[in-house]
Amino acid sequence: MSKTASMLAIWISLASNIVLTAIKIAVGFLFKSQVLIADGIHNAGDVIASATAYSAMRVSSKPADEDHPYGHGKAEVLGAFIVAIILGGAAIYMGFHSIHALFEPPGKAHIIAFVAAVISLIWKQILYVYTMRIGRKMNSKGLIATAYDHLADVYASIAASVGIGLALLGDHFELRILAYGDPVAGIIVSFLVLKLAYGMGRESFDVLMERSVSMAHIEQYAALIRSVPEVKRIDRLRAREHGHYILVDARLAVSGALTIQEGHDISRLIKKKIKDAHNDVDEVLVHLNPWYEDKQAAVPNR
Known part of the structure; x- marks a missing residue:
C-alpha cells in the first residue's frame, strides 16, 4: 500500500x-x-x-x-x-x-x-x-x-x-x-x-519526548543481534519511535582481532536482519566495542 x-x-x-x-x-x-x-x-x-x-x-x-x-x-x-x-x-x-x-x-x-x-x-x-x-x-x-x-x-x-x-x-x-x-x-x-x-x-x-519502544520490541531486536555469532555481548540497546518509523541504537562487543572490514560487514548484517524482520525500523545505528577473551571485557563505551 x-x-x-x-x-x-x-x-x-x-x-x-x-x-x-x-x-x-x-x-x-x-x-x-x-x-x-x-x-x-x-x-x-x-x-x-x-x-x-x-x-x-x-x-x-x-x-x-x-x-x-x-x-x-x-x-x-x-x-x-x-x-x-x-x-x-x-x-x-x-x-x-x-x-x-x-x-x-x-x-x-x-x-x-x-x-x-x-x-x-x-x-x-x-x-x-x-x-x-x-x-x-x-x-x-x-x-x-x-x-x-x-x-x-x-x-x-x-x-x-x-x-x-x-x-x-x-x-x-x-x-x-x-x-x-x-x-x-x-x-x-x-x-x-x-x-x-x-x-x-x-x-x-x-x-x-522520545520514549523508548516497548521491552517486547527491544527483546526481539536483541534476539536478532544475538543470532549473529560474532557478537560477544550487547553493551547497550535502545530504540525510539520517530513518527511512522523506529530508530534503533546498538552498542555491541565483538572480537578486537577483527579487521575494520569484518566489523563493517557485521554491522551491515545486523542492520539487515533487524530491518528485514521489522518493516517499521528505518535506521539501525551500530557501534562496535572491542572484546578480548583473556580480559573478558570490552573497552569502556565512549
Missing part, C-alpha cells in the same frame, strides 16, 4: 468533514438541535484537524536532509498532537454548550435533524474503518489520529441520534422530560471525546 493511499484517505476525510460540517450546522440551526449544532462545531474542528494531518503527512514523507538527518517523521506525531488539542477544545465547547441548553426551554425536535445525525453516524463509521485500516497498514500516526477523530464523531453521532430520538418520542407522547435528551446527549458526547483526545495527546507527547 503506497503513500498515495494515505494521502487519498486524508483528502476523503477532509472533504467529508467539510460536507458534514455544513449539513449539521445548517440543520441544527434550522431545527434548533443543540447537540447537532455542537456536533457541527466539532466537525468544523475536524476540518482543521484533517488539514493539519494532511500537512504533517506531506512534511513527514520528505527525505532526510542536511538540517534533518533523521528525516521528518515526527511531523506526523506533532500533527497528531495538534489534532488531540483540537478534539479537546471541541469537547469542552460541546460540554459547555450542552450544559447551558439544560437551563433553557427545550426546543421542538424534528425528524430531519434525526436523519442528519443517523447519516453522520453511518458515514463516520465507514470513514473510521477505512482510515484506521490504512493508517495501521502504513504505521501513519497522522492517519491513525484522523481515524480516532472519526471515531469521536461516531460517538457524537450515536449520542445525537439517541438524544434527538428521545426528544421526538417526548414530543409524540407529550413527555416533557425527554425533550432534554438532546442536550444531555451533548454532555455525554463531550466527555467521550475529551477522553479520546487525552489518550491520543498523551501517546503523541510520549513519542515527541
Whole structure:
C-alpha cells in the first residue's frame, strides 16, 4: 500500500468533514438541535484537524536532509498532537454548550435533524474503518489520529441520534422530560471525546519526548543481534519511535582481532536482519566495542 493511499484517505476525510460540517450546522440551526449544532462545531474542528494531518503527512514523507538527518517523521506525531488539542477544545465547547441548553426551554425536535445525525453516524463509521485500516497498514500516526477523530464523531453521532430520538418520542407522547435528551446527549458526547483526545495527546507527547519502544520490541531486536555469532555481548540497546518509523541504537562487543572490514560487514548484517524482520525500523545505528577473551571485557563505551 503506497503513500498515495494515505494521502487519498486524508483528502476523503477532509472533504467529508467539510460536507458534514455544513449539513449539521445548517440543520441544527434550522431545527434548533443543540447537540447537532455542537456536533457541527466539532466537525468544523475536524476540518482543521484533517488539514493539519494532511500537512504533517506531506512534511513527514520528505527525505532526510542536511538540517534533518533523521528525516521528518515526527511531523506526523506533532500533527497528531495538534489534532488531540483540537478534539479537546471541541469537547469542552460541546460540554459547555450542552450544559447551558439544560437551563433553557427545550426546543421542538424534528425528524430531519434525526436523519442528519443517523447519516453522520453511518458515514463516520465507514470513514473510521477505512482510515484506521490504512493508517495501521502504513504505521501513519497522522492517519491513525484522523481515524480516532472519526471515531469521536461516531460517538457524537450515536449520542445525537439517541438524544434527538428521545426528544421526538417526548414530543409524540407529550413527555416533557425527554425533550432534554438532546442536550444531555451533548454532555455525554463531550466527555467521550475529551477522553479520546487525552489518550491520543498523551501517546503523541510520549513519542515527541522520545520514549523508548516497548521491552517486547527491544527483546526481539536483541534476539536478532544475538543470532549473529560474532557478537560477544550487547553493551547497550535502545530504540525510539520517530513518527511512522523506529530508530534503533546498538552498542555491541565483538572480537578486537577483527579487521575494520569484518566489523563493517557485521554491522551491515545486523542492520539487515533487524530491518528485514521489522518493516517499521528505518535506521539501525551500530557501534562496535572491542572484546578480548583473556580480559573478558570490552573497552569502556565512549
